[in-house]
Amino acid sequence: MTVDAAVSATTGTLIATRPAGRYHRCSIAAPDVATAAVPGQFVAVEVQAPGTLLRRPFAIAGVDTAAGVLHLVVATVGAGSAWLVAQAVSTRLRLTGPLGRGFTMPADPGRCLLVGGGYGVAALEWLGARLLAAGHRVELLSGAATAQALYPVTRHDTVAGTVVETTEDGSSGQRGLVTDALGDRLRDGDAMVYACGPMPMLAAVAGITRRAGMTCEVAVEEHMGCSVGVCMTCVVPTVHGYARSCIDGPVMDASRIRWESVDPPREDGLRHG
Amino acid sequence: MGEVDLSVRLGPLRLRNPVVTASGCFASGREMARFFDLSTLGAVVTKSVTVEPCAGLPPPRMAETDSGMLNAIGLQNPGIDTWVERDLPWLVDQDVPVIASIAGKTADEYGLLAKRLRDVPGLAALEVNISCPNVEDRGIVFACRTGATAAAISAVAQVCDLPIFAKLTPDVADITEIAHAAVDAGATGVSLINTLLGMAIDVTTRRPKLAAGTGGLSGPAIRPVAIRAVHQVRHALGDVPIIGLGGACTCTDVLEFIMAGADAVAIGTATFADPMAIPAAVEGLTRWLRGQEERAIAQVRGTADTERTA
Numbered sequence: 327m328t329v330d331a332a333v334s335a336t337t338g339t340l341i342a343t344r345p346a347g348r349y350h351r352c353s354i355a356a357p358d359v360a361t362a363a364v365p366g367q368f369v370a371v372e373v374q375a376p377g378t379l380l381r382r383p384f385a386i387a388g389v390d391t392a393a394g395v396l397h398l399v400v401a402t403v404g405a406g407s408a409w410l411v412a413q414a415v416s417t418r419l420r421l422t423g424p425l426g427r428g429f430t431m432p433a434d435p436g437r438c439l440l441v442g443g444g445y446g447v448a449a450l451e452w453l454g455a456r457l458l459a460a461g462h463r464v465e466l467l468s469g470a471a472t473a474q475a476l477y478p479v480t481r482h483d484t485v486a487g488t489v490v491e492t493t494e495d496g497s498s499g500q501r502g503l504v505t506d507a508l509g510d511r512l513r514d515g516d517a518m519v520y521a522c523g524p525m526p527m528l529a530a531v532a533g534i535t536r537r538a539g540m541t542c543e544v545a546v547e548e549h550m551g552c553s554v555g556v557c558m559t560c561v562v563p564t565v566h567g568y569a570r571s572c573i574d575g576p577v578m579d580a581s582r583i584r585w586e587s588v589d590p591p592r593e594d595g596l597r598h599g
Numbered sequence: 600m601g602e603v604d605l606s607v608r609l610g611p612l613r614l615r616n617p618v619v620t621a622s623g624c625f626a627s628g629r630e631m632a633r634f635f636d637l638s639t640l641g642a643v644v645t646k647s648v649t650v651e652p653c654a655g656l657p658p659p660r661m662a663e664t665d666s667g668m669l670n671a672i673g674l675q676n677p678g679i680d681t682w683v684e685r686d687l688p689w690l691v692d693q694d695v696p697v698i699a700s701i702a703g704k705t706a707d708e709y710g711l712l713a714k715r716l717r718d719v720p721g722l723a724a725l726e727v728n729i730s731c732p733n734v735e736d737r738g739i740v741f742a743c744r745t746g747a748t749a750a751a752i753s754a755v756a757q758v759c760d761l762p763i764f765a766k767l768t769p770d771v772a773d774i775t776e777i778a779h780a781a782v783d784a785g786a787t788g789v790s791l792i793n794t795l796l797g798m799a800i801d802v803t804t805r806r807p808k809l810a811a812g813t814g815g816l817s818g819p820a821i822r823p824v825a826i827r828a829v830h831q832v833r834h835a836l837g838d839v840p841i842i843g844l845g846g847a848c849t850c851t852d853v854l855e856f857i858m859a860g861a862d863a864v865a866i867g868t869a870t871f872a873d874p875m876a877i878p879a880a881v882e883g884l885t886r887w888l889r890g891q892e893e894r895a896i897a898q899v900r901g902t903a904d905t906e907r908t909a
């Protein structure tokens with residue numbers, strides 16, 4: 327069993343919340359969590375919206391280790407996320423983290439394709455910066471339904487050598503799905519693929535990379551109860567049965583997942599962002 | 600100000616404090632030991648284990664509801680053999696009493712599970728989950744019938760000398776009748792309550808939020824139902840050992856259960872909302888007791904004013 331001792335249940339302080347496209351970037355001073363985190367891991371944040379009970383999981387979108395600060399990129403979809411982005415600077419936030427398994431760094435320098443949908447690109451931006459710093463070639467593909475839903479990648483040169491943006495309606499970048507852009511780029515050679523975004527997008531990326539015989543890691547998103555491995559809520563069907571995505575994931579080898587059993591079955595790239 | 604005594608008796612067991620974990624909400628302890636020392640707990644009640652490995656139900660398995668949640672896990676577990684070999688040894692080595700929860704599809708299966716566990720060193724007791732409503736091929740829930748309750752409990756009692764706690768569902772007309780049947784069949788005590796069967800629908804998709812359709816409701820939303828069940832059984836069955844649970848989150852909630860008549864109190868769903876919920880409740884009990892006349896928490900049991908109950 328993977329049981330990472332670096333995790334803590336702690337209280338952080340919100341130091342800034344800024345808009346990032348249609349999302350919000352929340353920066354939280356939580357040194358224990360920020361110093362231990364790697365890309366792909368997440369935190370579970372207590373939200374105090376009326377009637378809510380469970381902590382909300384959010385991917386860690388970056389850290390400032392020296393300052394002990396971590397960043398989250400939050401899409402407002404319901405009461406909990408709305409509560410979080412509405413909090414004033416200095417609000418104390420109870421949170422658990424860093425949780426789960428992060429992305430694996432490739433052993434040898436090579437080409438890395440990072441495929442993200444919507445706010446999923448935020449965590450890949452951080453991964454990209456680490457990969458670049460470790461001497462890898464990084465291409466970041468960022469997709470969404472519309473220009474508005476694209477995550478605004480700000481510092482292109484420090485996170486990737488190439489950034490390609492796609493929108494389904496063509497309102498920005500290439501028209502089409504981010505998975506189409508991935509298909510185009512697979513032709514010119516071997517690469518390690520990392521993906522983060524909605525499940526239908528991940529399923530499509532998994533299919534493309536499997537057919538191309540490439541290694542692919544995906545960060546899955548399932549509904550979570552405890553976020554810490556004890557309730558069996560967050561399971562994903564794998565070749566070894568249902569695995570807990572909060573502790574055996576959220577980053578998983580795409581070839582381990584039985585995509586045909588992910589509910590509802592998702593074979594190909596559908597809507598996202 | 601003298602020192603306070605949090606220890607309680609739970610039938611033949613002596614617990615260092617009354618706060619224990621709820622089955623299915625603490626796995627087998629290892630994940631939670633990252634957050635606090637398990638010796639903080641009165642006891643660990645483990646996730647229900649079955650004879651064969653059980654894959655569980657398809658996701659989505661959980662839906663948050665107002666001050667509560669629905670779950671339909673379907674008793675996912677590795678099966679008794681793997682559990683005893685892989686997960687249990689670590690837990691029994693910790694400084695905390697272990698109460699193993701078992702779940703069967705037939706009375707015979709309960710007997711088989713009890714036989715497998717009776718000689719495992721370090722186990723303090725068994726909790727017999729005769730009330731899980733989530734198993735797909737469940738038929739009728741054991742704890743909805745006095746006859747089936749007696750059959751399951753006596754299958755365990757006949758083969759095993761460990762103390763037995765029968766875990767009951769609140770989804771019955773008269774829970775005291777079922778508690779009587781369990782105790783008459785050999786249960787040492789009862790655990791009250793399991794989840795209530797519920798359902799939630801997504802009005803956009805017009806589909807149930809859980810893949811299984813229905814699921815068990817837990818969390819603060821069910822606490823009044825649990826307090827009522829504990830109170831009824833305490834009054835109907837005299838001194839029977841009771842583990843109270845259902846929506847307990849804080850020290851105040853734990854006290855509510857104890858005043859209703861519980862000897863020990865399990866915290867389940869609250870651990871999902873805050874991994875430190877149990878240690879916080881234990882600390883709160885110590886502080887609370889320092890301000891009372893009683894020196895021992897055991898003296899607080901059943902002290903709620905019952906004169907006003909109809």
Ligand SMILES: Cc1cc2nc3c(=O)[nH]c(=O)nc-3n(C[C@H](O)[C@H](O)[C@H](O)COP(=O)(O)OP(=O)(O)OC[C@H]3O[C@@H](n4cnc5c(N)ncnc54)[C@H](O)[C@@H]3O)c2cc1C
Nearest residue numbers: 382383384385399400401403404405406407547548549576
């Ligand atoms: C590992 C992980 C990482 C995540 N990272 C991010 C992130 O970086 N940024 C971000 O904005 N969100 C992220 N999410 C999703 C986020 O947890 C949910 O959007 C949030 O919990 C919704 O809470 P709410 O109270 O606002 O909405 P609710 O009222 O709880 O839900 C609103 C809608 O969102 C859906 N939803 C709720 N939880 C999830 C979930 N876990 N996965 C998919 N759909 C869900 C509900 O079904 C509902 O339709 C992540 C989820 C997981 C499991």
Ligand SMILES: Cc1cc2nc3c(=O)[nH]c(=O)nc-3n(C[C@H](O)[C@H](O)[C@H](O)COP(=O)(O)O)c2cc1C
Nearest residue numbers: 621622623647670728792793817818845846867868
């Ligand atoms: C995710 C989840 C899994 C559960 N699994 C079990 C189980 O395996 N066996 C059991 O007897 N009860 C199980 N329960 C019920 C709890 O032990 C408890 O009776 C119920 O949740 C009410 O307490 P709470 O409100 O404190 O959670 C489970 C509850 C939840 C939320």
Ligand code: FES
Nearest residue numbers: 551552553558572
């Ligand atoms: S969310 Fe509870 S086990 Fe993963």
